[in-house]
Amino acid sequence: MNQILPVESYTSTDYFALEQTHIFTQSWTFAGLTEDLSASGDYLTVQAGLANIVVLKNEDGALVAYHNRCRHRGMQLVDGKGSGVKRLTCPYHDWSYGIDGTLKSLPKQKQEFRQIDKSCYSLQKAAVGTWRGMIWVNPNIDAEPVQQWFSPMNQHIAPYNVDDLVEATSDRENFIIHANWKLVVENYIDHYHLAQLHSGTLNMYAHNKASFGFAERHFHFWEPLTDEYRDNLSQFSPLPLLMSQEDEKLGAYVPMLFPAIGLVESESTWTVFNVIPEAPDRTRVETRTKVKNCSTIRYVSQAAKSYSFWQQRTRQKDRKLDKSHPLGSADFMQEDIYVCESIQKAMRSPYFSTGPTAEYGESPIRQFRQQIHQIIKERQ
Numbered sequence: 001m002n003q004i005l006p007v008e009s010y011t012s013t014d015y016f017a018l019e020q021t022h023i024f025t026q027s028w029t030f031a032g033l034t035e036d037l038s039a040s041g042d043y044l045t046v047q048a049g050l051a052n053i054v055v056l057k058n059e060d061g062a063l064v065a066y067h068n069r070c071r072h073r074g075m076q077l078v079d080g081k082g083s084g085v086k087r088l089t090c091p092y093h094d095w096s097y098g099i100d101g102t103l104k105s106l107p108k109q110k111q112e113f114r115q116i117d118k119s120c121y122s123l124q125k126a127a128v129g130t131w132r133g134m135i136w137v138n139p140n141i142d143a144e145p146v147q148q149w150f151s152p153m154n155q156h157i158a159p160y161n162v163d164d165l166v167e168a169t170s171d172r173e174n175f176i177i178h179a180n181w182k183l184v185v186e187n188y189i190d191h192y193h194l195a196q197l198h199s200g201t202l203n204m205y206a207h208n209k210a211s212f213g214f215a216e217r218h219f220h221f222w223e224p225l226t227d228e229y230r231d232n233l234s235q236f237s238p239l240p241l242l243m244s245q246e247d248e249k250l251g252a253y254v255p256m257l258f259p260a261i262g263l264v265e266s267e268s269t270w271t272v273f274n275v276i277p278e279a280p281d282r283t284r285v286e287t288r289t290k291v292k293n294c295s296t297i298r299y300v301s302q303a304a305k306s307y308s309f310w311q312q313r314t315r316q317k318d319r320k321l322d323k324s325h326p327l328g329s330a331d332f333m334q335e336d337i338y339v340c341e342s343i344q345k346a347m348r349s350p351y352f353s354t355g356p357t358a359e360y361g362e363s364p365i366r367q368f369r370q371q372i373h374q375i376i377k378e379r380q
Contacts, residue, residue: 004369007347010180015376016280022379023259023372025049028146030261030274031128031135033167033288036081037063041099043088044081044135047276051139053126054078054088058099065128065137070095071103071121088123097123132263133162133290134272150257156220158253158265160242165270165290173287177337179344181260181277182372184285187336188273189219189256189368192361197339200315201332204229204236205252212364217258217371219364224251225267236309239268240292240302258371268292281344 009015029048032055036044043056045068054068054077068077070090077088077097087104089096095106101123106113127138129146136146143149177184187193194207203226210223229236233245243250253265262273269289276284291299314330321328326338346352357366 004366004373005182007352009372010182010344011280011347013280016277018376018380019277019372020049022376023049024277025051025139026143026379027259028127028129028136028138028143028149029053030272031055031137033272033290034130034133034135034163035167036135039083041084041086042082043078043085045079046137048126048137048139051126052076053128053137053139055128055135055137056085056099063128063130063135064099064101065126066101066123067126067139069124071123072106101125132157133165150218152215153218153220153255153257156215156218156222156253156255157263158242158270159249160265160270162270162290164293165242166293168269168289168291171287171289173285175285175337176278177283177285177340178281179283179340180280181275181283182369183340183343184275184283185256185260186365186368187340188254188262188275189221189364190362191221191364192358193339197317197335198332200317201330201335204313214364214367219256219258219368221254221256222251223254232309233267235305237268238303238306238310240294240298241268242270242292243267 025048027049029046031046031053032044036042037055037057040057040059040061043054045052045054047053052068053065055063055065058064069075070077070092072090072093072095075090075092077090078085085099087096087098093107096104098104103118103121106116106118109116125141127141127143127146129136131146131150138146189212191207191210191212194202194205194210206224206226210221212219212221214220224230225233230245230250233241250267252267254262255265256262260275260277262275264271264273269291271287271289274286274288276286278284316323316330317327317335318325319328323329326334329335357363
């Protein structure tokens with residue numbers, strides 16, 4: 001792949017395993033929104049590379065995180081999310097741990113474990129922190145603090161107070177893309193394709209005025225609205241605005257946090273685009289969206305005002321295709337998925353090859369590939 005990453009890095013189970021070990025198990029992983037854990041005893045679990053982590057809110061209102069496995073035989077303690085827990089009890093042999101991680105009890109201790117020192121078998125701690133209304137975990141308790149890890153991006157993100165927004169729970173999405181996770185990320189950071197693939201679906205943004213680059217490992221991107229869209233934004237915006245129509249910073253902020261967590265911060269929505277590798281050719285994407293905290297009447301009114309604009313503005317990439325085809329769907333997400341899956345399929349061919357990449361518009365892809373190559377080379 002342009003002399004940086006070989007095709008095998010997108011298709012090989014061995015390379016996928018290296019990425020899981022040396023990238024995802026050693027990075028900060030998105031675990032949820034801060035409001036997911038609102039009361040003492042609330043918990044959630046998340047897969048961070050090869051490690052499953054449980055995050056809880058303790059009695060002091062602080063977040064704590066542990067490797068989600070019993071110290072006895074390694075069984076996973078809990079799954080999913082829950083509330084009101086006082087202890088974490090292993091379903092295998094009923095070893096029980098407090099929210100502070102200490103081993104509290106185990107069956108038949110006097111008969112079977114007469115010499116055990118329970119203080120030596122507390123749960124293994126993981127790092128946890130919050131940034132921008134999100135909960136983050138890292139399997140390494142000594143990891144660089146999350147606020148510091150993301151600090152290079154503070155000047156490149158939308159000026160929104162995410163905690164003041166409310167989640168549009170009906171807009172949650174969870175779907176599979178049959179492609180390598182790097183293809184999904186590369187498509188996300190590819191400026192060159194925006195005016196081409198999405199000519200009918202993202203034409204309300206001035207792609208030719210976009211600014212983008214890297215802040216250490218993280219990718220940042222901003223582009224303004226087109227003049228027509230901005231001048232009529234009070235009528236054309238699909239939802240209530242998150243910032244003033246007159247603000248010079250108004251636009252689309254679309255960073256990709258390393259290794260694979262996108263934020264889509266538009267004029268009217270704020271979305272987490274969480275890219276989760278499951279196999280060399282299988283990637284899960286989970287999205288959660290927040291919007292302005294205002295009345296339902298205001299939302300309905302804004303949607304009604306903007307309806308005709310979006311009906312006319314959004315069009316198919318290829319009008320000869322049926323709407324069931326991704327390129328005929330007039331849906332930018334379906335267009336992106338189609339491209340990623342098509343390239344993944346093409347990589348199976350022994351005749352697969354690629355040409356030069358765009359000097360400017362695809363430069364982020366080259367830089368991203370170089371990061372992956374360097375990390376795997378240094379850590380394996």
